[in-house]
Amino acid sequence: MATTAPQLEGAKDEMAALIKAKSCGPILVRAAWHDSGTYNKDIPSWPQCGGANGSIRFKPEMSHAANAGLCGALALIEPIKTKFPEVSYADLLQMGSALAIEMAGGPKIPIRYGRVDTTGPEECPAEGNLPGAAGPFADGSATPAEHLRKVFYRMGLSDKDIVALSGAHTFGRSYPSRSGFGKESTKYTKDGPGTKGGSSWTQEWLKFDNSYFVEVKAQRDEELLVLPTDAALFEDEGFRQYAEKYAEDQDAFFADYAESHLKLSELGSKFSEGTPCCECCS
Ligand code: HEM
Known part of the structure; x- marks a missing residue:
């Protein structure tokens, strides 16, 4: 289903108010990246390829060790999802991240909207796709x-x-x-x-x-x-x-x-037709 411009704009306004009130920009950036960062370019089918599809909101993925603490980010955006139900979780995550960076003095990232959400926990990717910060690395990397x-x-x-x-x-x-x-x-x-x-x-x-x-x-x-x-x-x-x-x-x-960041925000995303791009339509 396409998302209408007023829903996107309303969600964007609420997101900006949330970031300002709670100083929660960084955790929103991390949550969006962890939704995207499961993507595997060698898997042709959606959503098995992983990526920016909102699957991080389901328990099997949220419980991955790399996602510790990110349930707080989902709890923050849930009231915005309730108020603007047409905007997908996948879009809200990417919107929060890009907006937080811009509001903190960073570059404007021309995010595209209309991502289709995964619909159930069975669509979550397996654990182990996100990077570890220190060795020993599970993939056997030496450095x-x-x-x-x-x-x-x-x-x-x-x-x-x-x-x-x-x-x-x-x-x-x-x-x-x-x-x-x-x-x-x-x-x-x-x-x-x-x-x-x-x-x-x-x-x-x-x-x-x-x-x-x-x-x-x-x-x-x-x-x-x-x-x-x-x-x-x-x-x-x-x-x-x-x-x-x-x-x-x-x-x-x-x-x-x-x-x-723009590339990262679209990894594995399936876009619905007819959703206006917020940047050019608002
Ligand atoms: C290059 C590989 C990366 C590794 C190994 C890594 C690792 C980590 C770790 C260990 C933390 C601390 C998490 C915590 O204790 O809550 C963290 C936080 C963070 N990461 Fe990364 N990260 C990587 C890439 C990225 C990328 C690509 C982004 C976004 C584009 C990102 C954005 C963030 C942000 C914003 C935080 C702070 C979250 C907060 O303050 O709550 N990271 N990262």
Whole structure:
């Protein structure tokens, strides 16, 4: 079923108000990426190929270890879904993510709408498609760089996409109680806003800028997080050219980030006909 422009616009307004009131942008970005990031380009059938299809809302997928804590994101968007039922969960997730990045000072991402939702738990992908942050890696990879390539190449993404998208860690925090990574609290996170605690990658973790690349390169502040997969961006020859560029040039990062994020937001998505594109129809 197509979604009408007033429903999309109404949902977008409510989403913006939610992000402002709860400082919940980062968890929305992570939830959207974890819905998309199960995609396997070698599986031709939908929804078996995984991807941005709303399946993360079902228990079998939400219970995957990589999704710890993300039920909170779904609970946040549920009232918007109730109010604007024509907008699919898959669209709401991608809308929340792109809007949060734009509201935090990041690039505008021209998200396309009309994603068809999966309808039941039996349509969830198997566990193990999302990347781990440190070895030993379940796929047998010897290094974080090898693991990142295995996971992102399976989605049809490139080295440039891997580095640009990793820049989303400029936003948000890691919690020992969820992923097991990071500290209980740091001087940058002890007071929130929003949930208190965790470790951030950057000092101003509610701002979307290129400081992730600057900090991961410098590794000068013990209060900031660097995961093995973050460090790999400056250690691996193929990744380093992009990471260095983004540390130097925020405009270059924003341009590449917007392009890669748009691709990520459409992985495995099936679009219904007749849904207006919010960006050009509103
Ligand atoms: C490159 C491989 C990646 C790995 C290994 C990874 C790993 C992680 C881990 C361990 C956390 C902490 C989660 C928690 O404890 O709650 C996290 C948080 C986060 N990740 Fe990633 N991630 C990756 C890629 C991405 C991508 C591609 C995006 C988005 C485009 C992204 C966006 C985020 C955001 C926004 C947070 C913060 C969530 C919050 O504050 O609640 N990550 N990631």
